[in-house]
Amino acid sequence: MERQNIFTILARDGHARRGRLSTAHGTVETPVFMPVGTVGSVKAVCPADLKDVGAQIILGNTYHLYLRPGDELVARRGGLHRFMRWDGPILTDSGGFQVFSLNELRRLGEEGVEFRSHLDGSRHLFTPEKVVSIQRNLGSDVMMVLDECPPGGSDRDYVARSLGLTTRWARRCREAYPAGAGEQHLFGIVQGGIYEDLREESLAQLAGIGFEGYALGGLSVGEKKADMYRILAHMGPRLPENAPRYLMGVGTPLDIVTGIENGIDMFDCVLPTRNARNGTLYTSQGKVNIKRAEFREDDSPLDPACSCYTCRTFSRAYLRHLYVAKEILSFRLNTIHNLRYFLDLTARARTAIEAGTMAALKAEIAAAYPEDGA
Ligand SMILES: Nc1ccc2nc(N)nc(O)c2c1
Numbered sequence: 001m002e003r004q005n006i007f008t009i010l011a012r013d014g015h016a017r018r019g020r021l022s023t024a025h026g027t028v029e030t031p032v033f034m035p036v037g038t039v040g041s042v043k044a045v046c047p048a049d050l051k052d053v054g055a056q057i058i059l060g061n062t063y064h065l066y067l068r069p070g071d072e073l074v075a076r077r078g079g080l081h082r083f084m085r086w087d088g089p090i091l092t093d094s095g096g097f098q099v100f101s102l103n104e105l106r107r108l109g110e111e112g113v114e115f116r117s118h119l120d121g122s123r124h125l126f127t128p129e130k131v132v133s134i135q136r137n138l139g140s141d142v143m144m145v146l147d148e149c150p151p152g153g154s155d156r157d158y159v160a161r162s163l164g165l166t167t168r169w170a171r172r173c174r175e176a177y178p179a180g181a182g183e184q185h186l187f188g189i190v191q192g193g194i195y196e197d198l199r200e201e202s203l204a205q206l207a208g209i210g211f212e213g214y215a216l217g218g219l220s221v222g223e224k225k226a227d228m229y230r231i232l233a234h235m236g237p238r239l240p241e242n243a244p245r246y247l248m249g250v251g252t253p254l255d256i257v258t259g260i261e262n263g264i265d266m267f268d269c270v271l272p273t274r275n276a277r278n279g280t281l282y283t284s285q286g287k288v289n290i291k292r293a294e295f296r297e298d299d300s301p302l303d304p305a306c307s308c309y310t311c312r313t314f315s316r317a318y319l320r321h322l323y324v325a326k327e328i329l330s331f332r333l334n335t336i337h338n339l340r341y342f343l344d345l346t347a348r349a350r351t352a353i354e355a356g357t358m359a360a361l362k363a364e365i366a367a368a369y370p371e372d373g374a
């Protein structure tokens with residue numbers, strides 16, 4: 001059957017796109033930031049908090065949920081949406097990246113990647129077919145193919161061989177879940193390291209197989225920022241025009257705005273949630289390190305330009321106190337704010353694209369975050 005187009009472009013500002021992605025659990029207004037909920041929870045906040053800060057779609061992780069509590073257990077509980085009580089769209093990463101980043105002990109072969117659980121050392125094999133089966137058990141709205149993300153700094157020969165494996169695995173994922181087979185979308189992941197020609201080769205091979213969306217993988221993995229921006233500028237606009245484009249694991253506020261101006265629609269990053277827990281808060285005036293003594297008696301809101309629950313309700317003095325006292329509430333209030341900042345940033349980008357003012361938004365973010373530049 002002819003698949004209806006799942007992605008609509010509503011406005012443009014240069015390469016930037018204002019779009020709308022339809023999924024089985026609702027539509028996603030893009031550009032969009034996706035909070036990371038690795039093991040079925042966005043750390044320190046609940047689904048009501050996520051709705052309150054404007055989250056549309058969140059991330060889960062195949063590797064972690066397969067190991068604990070188990071994808072079949074989640075399926076028996078009605079799938080990940082029901083299990084975690086999140087009724088909006090969910091995207092799950094395929095696990096390949098997590099196997100590489102969490103495990104020294106792993107063996108990579110044509111069949112798949114063999115690894116030991118970081119929880120109990122038990123042995124497992126992820127094949128393309130297996131990661132599709134896991135993501136179908138989880139019931140995620142967007143599934144990612146199994147790919148190899150070459151370590152940052154890998155040489156060109158290694159990257160060239162690796163992208164061939166990634167393409168063969170992507171083809172096996174598509175064969176395991178053909179277009180039209182169900183309501184879940186399957187996205188391909190472009191690799192090719194910091195080499196434009198290898199990136200174009202990876203994309204051509206994936207586009208020849210055909211996916212509902214395309215991700216740029218293999219970035220924000222230790223390469224120089226200038227290399228990431230060079231690949232982003234080269235590949236963002238070259239990704240298929242009428243499909244959603246996802247930049248995996250990125251990034252800082254300036255990275256996100258730079259991604260948007262290069263045609264990217266979807267982003268995920270642990271920075272807002274992870275840095276909330278170590279007291280680094282993102283504001284309209286740049287980063288605020290809430291543990292600094294200067295905030296001891298500061299009655300002002302964390303960010304006067306933010307209307308989140310944390311900024312509406314508490315002072316910097318109180319947020320600093322909670323953090324220094326290692327109160328659990330500190331994690332929740334800091335995370336609510338940081339997520340709201342990243343979600344408001346992409347909401348502002350959606351408005352800016354419609355108004356043709358993306359350049360002004362980028363200049364504002366570059367000024368607030370000078371340390372983020374290339
Ligand atoms: N920076 C990242 C983050 C997540 C990734 N996930 C997959 N599957 N592949 C990559 O290359 C990633 C890169």
Ligand SMILES: [Zn+2]
Nearest residue numbers: 306308311337
């Ligand atoms: Zn706030």
